[in-house]
Amino acid sequence: MTNERRVLVHPDKEALTASVAARFLTKTIDIVDDQGAANIALTGGTMGIAVLEAVNASPARDTIDWSKVHFWWGDERFVPRDSPDRNERQAREALLDHIAVPPENVHPFPSSDETPDIDEAARLYAAELEAFAHEGWPVPKFDITFLGVGPDGHIASLFPDRPGIREEKASVIAERDSPKPPPQRLSLTRPVINSSDRIWLVLSGTDKASALGLALAGASYTEVPVAGAKGRKRTVFFVDKDAAVDVPENLIAPSY
Numbered sequence: 001m002t003n004e005r006r007v008l009v010h011p012d013k014e015a016l017t018a019s020v021a022a023r024f025l026t027k028t029i030d031i032v033d034d035q036g037a038a039n040i041a042l043t044g045g046t047m048g049i050a051v052l053e054a055v056n057a058s059p060a061r062d063t064i065d066w067s068k069v070h071f072w073w074g075d076e077r078f079v080p081r082d083s084p085d086r087n088e089r090q091a092r093e094a095l096l097d098h099i100a101v102p103p104e105n106v107h108p109f110p111s112s113d114e115t116p117d118i119d120e121a122a123r124l125y126a127a128e129l130e131a132f133a134h135e136g137w138p139v140p141k142f143d144i145t146f147l148g149v150g151p152d153g154h155i156a157s158l159f160p161d162r163p164g165i166r167e168e169k170a171s172v173i174a175e176r177d178s179p180k181p182p183p184q185r186l187s188l189t190r191p192v193i194n195s196s197d198r199i200w201l202v203l204s205g206t207d208k209a210s211a212l213g214l215a216l217a218g219a220s221y222t223e224v225p226v227a228g229a230k231g232r233k234r235t236v237f238f239v240d241k242d243a244a245v246d247v248p249e250n251l252i253a254p255s256y
């Protein structure tokens, strides 16, 4: 098993989300069979939510024992809990409210109405992560971490040339001036994201092609954060043809 970054190209966004959903279901079944549990870090953004909707629509959805799965987030918008902007609310509507996952297995970031101080909210989530720590890490062993990618190459809420992408010690950072609205966000840091066994990045559209091409060509992760995403075992870019136009042919794995 090589840990080289792989690019799996799909004809369009629908095929892309269906493929990622199918792979998620089969991989999670294997992980739960092997380990007895699975820790999944979800992402916000349209592609992350589209994948969850495809998982929910799958006839194989309940072949997973959801009681063995814990859900976390890679980032969250620092808004009230019932805000339509919250990644947690969107994930619950797309999947989590439709499966038998125990409430204690869902680990959302604090919301701005419950914890008005964003630095305190970051500390609280870092403590929640640490309560499930493994093998000397201050966080759980994430089996799969999903990431969307912005046109500027941001991942989670780690943005180009912002302090958050450079953070190496803390598990969680507070972003107060996100270039992508809303401005206040919380995010796992790059080292914590990269502590995940598998990082699955889901990109669709021509507006992502440049960031993906730069990342695969060796750009600096402080300038193109997605360039710094590397799981411990696997790093897979699930993309559609439009997002792949700047990807070198030799990096494209046959996917369908």
Ligand SMILES: O=C(O)[C@H](O)[C@@H](O)[C@H](O)[C@H](O)COP(=O)(O)O
Pocket: 043, 044, 045, 046, 047, 048, 075, 076, 077, 087, 147, 148, 149, 150, 154, 155, 156, 157, 180
């Ligand atoms: O909270 C967020 O906004 C996401 O975590 C963010 O990192 C998102 O994944 C990217 O901006 C890609 O978003 P799209 O998939 O909608 O392009």
